[in-house]
Amino acid sequence: MSDTLLVSTRKxxxxxxxxxxxxxxxAARAFLGDNVALALAxxxxxxxYAVLDLGHFGNKLQRSSDxxxxxxxxxxxxxxxxxxxxxxxxxxxxxxxxxxxWSLEAGGASQPGRLWAGTIPGGLFRSDxxxxxxxxxxxxxxVPERNQWFGGGFxxxxxxxxxxxxxxxxxxxxxxxxxxxxxxxxxxxxWRQDAHGMRAAYMPAERSRDPNVQDVHHMVQCTGxxxxxxxxxxxxxxxxxxxxxxxxxxxxxxxxxxxFAVAVHPRDADTxxxxxxxxxxxxxxxxxxxxxxxxxxxxxxxxxxTRGLPQQDAYDLVYRHALAVDRSGDRxxxxxxxxxxxxxxxxxxxxxQLDARLPPVYAVTFAG
Amino acid sequence: xARIILAPALARWLPGAPTxxxxxxxxxxxxxxLDHVLEALFxxxxxxxxxxxxxxxxxxxxxxxxxxxNAITDKSRLDQPLRDGSEIYVMQALSGG
Numbered sequence: 001m002s003d004t005l006l007v008s009t010r011k012x013x014x015x016x017x018x019x020x021x022x023x024x025x026x027a028a029r030a031f032l033g034d035n036v037a038l039a040l041a042x043x044x045x046x047x048x049y050a051v052l053d054l055g056h057f058g059n060k061l062q063r064s065s066d067x068x069x070x071x072x073x074x075x076x077x078x079x080x081x082x083x084x085x086x087x088x089x090x091x092x093x094x095x096x097x098x099x100x101x102w103s104l105e106a107g108g109a110s111q112p113g114r115l116w117a118g119t120i121p122g123g124l125f126r127s128d129x130x131x132x133x134x135x136x137x138x139x140x141x142x143v144p145e146r147n148q149w150f151g152g153g154f155x156x157x158x159x160x161x162x163x164x165x166x167x168x169x170x171x172x173x174x175x176x177x178x179x180x181x182x183x184x185x186x187x188x189x190x191w192r193q194d195a196h197g198m199r200a201a202y203m204p205a206e207r208s209r210d211p212n213v214q215d216v217h218h219m220v221q222c223t224g225x226x227x228x229x230x231x232x233x234x235x236x237x238x239x240x241x242x243x244x245x246x247x248x249x250x251x252x253x254x255x256x257x258x259x260f261a262v263a264v265h266p267r268d269a270d271t272x273x274x275x276x277x278x279x280x281x282x283x284x285x286x287x288x289x290x291x292x293x294x295x296x297x298x299x300x301x302x303x304x305x306t307r308g309l310p311q312q313d314a315y316d317l318v319y320r321h322a323l324a325v326d327r328s329g330d331r332x333x334x335x336x337x338x339x340x341x342x343x344x345x346x347x348x349x350x351x352x353q354l355d356a357r358l359p360p361v362y363a364v365t366f367a368g
Numbered sequence: 369x370a371r372i373i374l375a376p377a378l379a380r381w382l383p384g385a386p387t388x389x390x391x392x393x394x395x396x397x398x399x400x401x402l403d404h405v406l407e408a409l410f411x412x413x414x415x416x417x418x419x420x421x422x423x424x425x426x427x428x429x430x431x432x433x434x435x436x437x438n439a440i441t442d443k444s445r446l447d448q449p450l451r452d453g454s455e456i457y458v459m460q461a462l463s464g465g
Contacts, residue, residue: 054419055430055460056430056431056461057378057418057420057428057430057431057460058419058422073381076418078423080423097422097423
C-alpha cells in the first residue's frame with residue numbers, strides 16, 4: 001500500500017505520510033499560502049507535479065524530481081491568438097485564455113516525458129518533454145461539437161478527467177464538464193464522442209440524451225480492466241463495461257446519486273467508491289453525515305460506509321479530484337472543502353481522520 | 369533611465385532576483401517606452417512574463433501597472449512613452465486577493 005499522499009489545498013501542498021501502524025502525519029508543506037489546485041505523482045519516473053492557481057498571476061506548473069524537497073517552475077499550456085471559447089449556453093464568444101489546469105496525467109510507460117493536461121476552457125494539451133513545452137491538441141479543439149459544450153460550475157467548459165489506456169497509451173478518453181466523453185484510439189489524431197447512454201436531467205427533454213451536453217463530474221478507468229469506466233455525473237452515476245457499449249445509469253446509490261468524486265478499484269472493475277452529497281444547488285452531505293458509498297458488485301448494490309466518518313453536523317463537500325485509491329486497492333483517502341482528510345487501509349470499512357485542520361482540499365493523490 | 373519596481377508578491381517567484389529589505393525588486397533600465405522596459409525585464413527573468421501578461425500579451429486582469437503614479441487603463445497597449453526618471457510599479461491588484 002502507498003504510504004505517501006499528496007494533498008492539494010487552497011493554501012498549499014501537503015505531503016502526508018504514514019507514521020507507525022495506524023497514524024498519519026504531515027511530513028512536508030510546500031507553497032504555503034498558495035492555491036494548489038492539483039498534484040500528480042508520475043509513476044514512470046517518480047516526478048511530482050503541482051498546479052498552482054495563483055489568483056493574481058495565473059496558473060503555474062511546478063515539478064519536483066526529489067519528492068518535493070525542491071521544486072522548479074515549468075511551462076504552462078497556452079492558447080494562441082484567435083482561439084475562441086464558443087459555448088452552447090448562449091454566452092458570447094470570448095478569446096480563449098488559460099483559466100485553470102484542471103487535470104494532469106502521465107502518458108503511457110512507452111511514452112517517457114509525455115504528459116496530458118486538461119484545461120478550462122476545454123483544451124487538451126500534450127507535452128513530450130515533461131512539461132517544458134505544451135501543444136494544444138487541435139484535433140479535439142477543432143471538433144465542431146465543441147461549440148455546444150458549456151461550463152458546469154465554471155463559466156467555461158473544462159476537461160477534468162483524462163484516462164490513458166494502460167494496454168495501449170494511444171487509446172485515451174477525456175471527460176468534459178459539460179461536453180460528455182471524448183475518445184481517441186490513435187494518440188489524439190482523431191476523436192469521437194463516447195458518452196452515449198448518459199442522461200442529462202438538466203436539459204430540455206429532447207436534448208437529454210445528447211452525449212455532447214453531458215455534465216460528467218469525474219470519470220475513472222479500471223487499470224486492470226481498462227474497458228470498464230465509472231463516471232460521477234451531475235445527475236447520476238454511470239458505468240460502462242465494454243469498449244463499444246453505452247453507459248448504464250446506476251440509480252440505487254444511497255444516500256444520493258449526486259456528488260463529484262469517484263474512484264475505482266485498480267483490478268476489480270466492479271468495486272467503486274463515491275462520496276454522495278445533497279443535490280444539486282445545496283452541495284452538502286445528506287443529513288449532515290459524511291459517508292462513502294461503495295459497490296462491490298458493479299453497482300447492483302451499495303454499502304454506506306460510516307465508521308470513522310463524522311455523522312453529525314458535518315458540512316464537508318468532496319470535490320472531484322479529492323478522492324483517491326492507491327495501487328493496492330485497499331488504501332483510500334479523501335479530503336473535503338472544510339479541510340477534513342480521511343484515510344482508510346481496508347477498502348473503506350474504517351476511516352481515520354488526519355489530526356489537522358487543513359485548508360479546503362481540492363485534490364488528493366497517492367505517490368508511490 | 370526608468371526605475372521599475374516589482375512588488376514582493378511577484379518578486380518571490382523570480383529565482384535569483386535581487387530583492388530589497390521588504391522583498392521587492394527595484395531595477396534601473398534604459399528605455400523610453402513601457403513595453404521595452406517590460407521586455408528587458410522579461411529577458412532578465414524569463415518566467416516573469418507569464419506572471420504579468422497573459423498568453424495574448426495583455427496585462428493580467430488582476431495585475432496593476434502604475435506609471436508615474438497612475439494605473440495604466442488599456443492593458444493591451446503597452447507602447448506608452450516614458451520620461452527620464454519614470455517610475456513603474458508592477459503589483460498585484462487587490463481585486464484578485
